[in-house]
Amino acid sequence: MADPIIxxxxxxxEVNGISTxxxxxxxxxxxxxxxxxxxxxxxxxxxxxxxxxxxxxTPTFSxxxxxxxxxxxxxVCAKNLAMFVSQEAGNRPVLLGxxxxxxxxxxxKQIKEMVKGCQVW
Amino acid sequence: MADPIIxxxxxxxEVNGISTxxxxxxxxxxxxxxxxxxxxxxxxxxxxxxxxxxxxxTPTFSxxxxxxxxxxxxxVCAKNLAMFVSQEAGNRPVLLGxxxxxxxxxxxKQIKEMVKGCQVW
Numbered sequence: 564m565a566d567p568i569i570x571x572x573x574x575x576x577e578v579n580g581i582s583t584x585x586x587x588x589x590x591x592x593x594x595x596x597x598x599x600x601x602x603x604x605x606x607x608x609x610x611x612x613x614x615x616x617x618x619x620x621t622p623t624f625s626x627x628x629x630x631x632x633x634x635x636x637x638x639v640c641a642k643n644l645a646m647f648v649s650q651e652a653g654n655r656p657v658l659l660g661x662x663x664x665x666x667x668x669x670x671x672k673q674i675k676e677m678v679k680g681c682q683v684w
Numbered sequence: 685m686a687d688p689i690i691x692x693x694x695x696x697x698e699v700n701g702i703s704t705x706x707x708x709x710x711x712x713x714x715x716x717x718x719x720x721x722x723x724x725x726x727x728x729x730x731x732x733x734x735x736x737x738x739x740x741x742t743p744t745f746s747x748x749x750x751x752x753x754x755x756x757x758x759x760v761c762a763k764n765l766a767m768f769v770s771q772e773a774g775n776r777p778v779l780l781g782x783x784x785x786x787x788x789x790x791x792x793k794q795i796k797e798m799v800k801g802c803q804v805w
Contacts (some may be wrong), residue, residue: 569705569721581704584690586709590781591723602689602712604779609751629750630730630779658725658751660711 572681578673581664585674587648594652596645597660598674602613603636608638610645612654622650622665624651629658640666644675652684693802699794702785706795708769708802715773715805716782717766719795726783727752729759731766733775743771750779761787765796773805 570658571588581600588595599605607630613623626638645657663670692709702721709716720726728751734744745767747759766778784791 568696568703569694569718569720571694571707573692575689582689586685586690588693588707588709588718590718590720590725591711593725595725597690597709597711599690599711604711604714604716606777607750629728658728 570683572683574677574681576677578672578677579665579667579670581670583674583677583683585677585681587678587683589621589652589683592653592655594648594660595660595664596648596678598644598678599660599662600664601662603662604630604660606660608641608645608658608659608661609656610641611656612649619634622646622654624649635668637661640671643671644678647675648678648684651682655684691804695798695802697794697798697799698789700786700788702791704795704798706798706802708781708799708804710773713776714779715769715776716779716781717769717799718783719765719799720781720783721785722783724783725751725781727758727781729762729766729780729782730777731762731770732777733770741759743767745770747804757787758782761792765799767794768796769799769805772803776805 573586577586586597694707696705707718
């Protein structure tokens, strides 16, 4: 049996007293990232880098809720959490499952560190 | 560190000469199953058991393409591959990533056996 093509990493940690799980899986066309404090897959969002580029702009991303509640905060949170993954993974889009009890900036910052520890790209 | 809440299993095998990967991950509200012969996450389909029940009918499922090409065969294939997972997992919906080069009945049958070997529910 060959090595698995699909790499996956997982980490669990208490963040601000809440058990938090991160699962990152690498596909050739997507990075799949689940951030959950409920054990649920949560709201499923695609975070896609826009192909338009021009010299003076910073990269922009489109977010789309595929499953679950479509709320403005979800898009903000998704971009904040997934943009760096996409950029580090050669501009691959990110499929993000988000089920957070606590979306405070401090929590999001700590969760980003957890994602960095699950680097599969 | 506690045991991870999220269980995941993965298997790779040649099916009809094509390298095939199966990844199954259990969430509390979904079973996530990827079946890929490209390393891609492929078409993303939700397969949800209908809540209506009556005594004389067999269970029915709704399929919805969340990402990728929405083709009739995709819905048929998704139901065929995911219904038994949902039923075995206490009627949880299945989130299915499907990227098959070969959707012949014989291949689908062998892939179903691979999924059974990745039981996380």
